[in-house]
Amino acid sequence: MASDELVELKLRLCNGTDIGPNKYNPSTTVGSLKEIILAQWPQDKANGPKTINDVKLINAGRILENSKTLAESRVPFSGLHGGIITMHVVVQTPLTKKKNESLLVDSPKNRCSCSIL
Secondary structure: OOHHHOEEEEEEOOOOOEEEEEEEOOOOEHHHHHHHHHHHOOOOOOOOOOOHHHEEEEEOOEEOOOOOEOOOOOOOOOOOOOOOEEEEEEEOOOOOHHHHHHHHHHOOOOOOOOOOO
């Protein structure tokens, strides 16, 4: 594969630091990019992601799905000549099951109230 077919990505973390830029094949999955992010996450940063499900990759305002490739995610690499695409990395740990259950138990069943004037 020619090097001009590769996608050059910079992964911007929430604190403004970057991973990359590095070149990737358009057939690279978003999940494998997230694994790279986990491996290269700065060790001195607190609250880092534990799994790829804790990481959200955002490109052009869309959250990318783990199972899709860069090409399937419609990363705009064909129109960029020598340009670097910046993707934003957001860490969002899912709520644990116990927290979700306690929120449901503590909340009243009917919280809706309407006022018609």
